Amino acid sequence: xxxxxxxxxxxxxxxxxxxxxxxxxxxxxxxxxxxxxxxxxxxxxxxxxxxxxxxxxxxxxxxxxxxxxxxxxxxxxxxxxxxxxxxxxxxxxxxxxxxxxxxxxxxxxxxxxxxxxxxxxxxxxxxxxxxxxxxxxxxxxxxxxxxxxxxxxxxxx
Numbered sequence: 001x002x003x004x005x006x007x008x009x010x011x012x013x014x015x016x017x018x019x020x021x022x023x024x025x026x027x028x029x030x031x032x033x034x035x036x037x038x039x040x041x042x043x044x045x046x047x048x049x050x051x052x053x054x055x056x057x058x059x060x061x062x063x064x065x066x067x068x069x070x071x072x073x074x075x076x077x078x079x080x081x082x083x084x085x086x087x088x089x090x091x092x093x094x095x096x097x098x099x100x101x102x103x104x105x106x107x108x109x110x111x112x113x114x115x116x117x118x119x120x121x122x123x124x125x126x127x128x129x130x131x132x133x134x135x136x137x138x139x140x141x142x143x144x145x146x147x148x149x150x151x152x153x154x155x156x157x
Contacts, residue, residue, distance in 0.1 A: 011045040027051055031060045036090075042098075070135040072128040072142050075099060075153075077111075078120045084111060085122075085153045086146050088139040090132075096124040108153045 015023050023044065030040045037051040044051070055061050067090040075085040075096075085108065089095035100121045103112035115121055130138045143154055 009045055014044060024054060027054045028058055028060065031055050031058075031063055034063050036064050067132050069129050070132050070138075071126040072130065072135070072138050074125050074127055074146070075122040076125060078115070078123055079118070082150060083146050083152070086127075086139065086143045087154070088135045092124055092126060096122070099124075106153075111153055 011023070014026075018026070027040055027044055027046070027050075030043060031037070031051070031054070035043075037048050037055060040046075041048045041051045052061075055063070070088045070090055071092055072086065072088050073092060073095070074083045075087070076082065077084050085099075087095070099108075100112060103109040112122070127142060128138055143152065146152060
């Protein structure tokens, strides 16, 4: 992830533009829309811990619930039918929209832009449904399994 890529704004840049209090009000407003802290953290370029802390201090913890299950999914290239990415989510359609509309930097962004140039988008396929507390372990295991068949665009592997 390059610090010189200007397509993603940092928390510091948000705070510089609207101040800490503005940033905090933005977090609270997003939480009041019943958005999960993970989604809020992505939107405001912050850590989930910071978002949960603001929720706790403002009595907003009850607005979101930890999901019971998560899906482990693959993104498949419609041109080659190969698995390009393995991830986890509670909402497959929303996650595909996030990948297509706001691709991560680096190889993932390049691949999504290449698909866009062909007026295509990746296919998403659920490959497992696991209890929420086992999601990280299951995702890691399935990433490792798929890496045996070829490279993935996962940044954090």
